[in-house]
Amino acid sequence: AQKVTQAQTEISVVEKEDVTLDCVYETRDTTYYLFWYKQPPSGELVFLIRRNSFDEQNEISGRYSWNFQKSTSSFNFTITASQVVDSAVYFCALRLYGQNFVFGPGTRLSVLP
C-alpha cells in the first residue's frame, strides 16, 4: 500500500529563517509521481511542484527548493529566507501511474514577523 508521511505537524519560524518540510513516501512501484501543494489561510490549494520517479534531479525555484532522494524515499521541501506569506499548510502527495493521489496529513508552517 502507498503512504505519505509528513512527520512535522506544525513548524514555527521567524521571518528570514530557512525551513525544511519533510516528506517520506512508501510505495513498491517503480513508476510514481510526487507533488507538493500549498494551502494558505485563504483555503485554496496551490500546486507547487511535481516530480516523477525517473527524475531525481533537485529543483530550485526562487526561494523554494526540493530535494528528491529515492534511496531514503524522501521528497523534502526547503524554503530559504522565509516570509510571512509562506505561512500555510503544505501537503506532500504521491500518485502511482494510473492510480489516485495519496496525500500526507500536511505540515502547518507559521512564519512570524
Added chain:
Amino acid sequence: NAGVTQTPKFRVLKTGQSMTLLCAQDMNHEYMYWYRQDPGMGLRLIHYSVGEGTTAKGEVPDGYNVSRLKKQNFLLGLESAAPSQTSVYFCASSVSPGRFTNTGELFFGEGSRLTVL
C-alpha cells in the same frame, strides 16, 4: 481562465436535507475528484471519475453519490445530510500522468464550505 469552478461556495443545511455540489472544469481533463477536508484530517477522497459516464468510490464514499454525465461536470450529491458531513469540499481534475513525463497534477477548485445543523 476559469480552471475548476465549484458551486455553491457556502451552504448551510439542516439534518436530512439534500443538496448537490457542482464542479465544472474547462481543461478537458479526463479525471475528476471530490475530496473533503476536515480540521486535522488532511484531504480524503470521496469519489472520483476517470471519464464521462464513469464513477468510482474513494476512501470515504458513504452518504454521497456522484454523477459524471458530461466530461466537464462532476456532481456530488448528499441525499440526507448529517452533521458529520460538515466539511470543506474540494473538487479537482487532472489528466492521467504520462509514464515518462511530468504531468498529471491536480487542479483544485476553491472549495465549498458545507455546514449541516
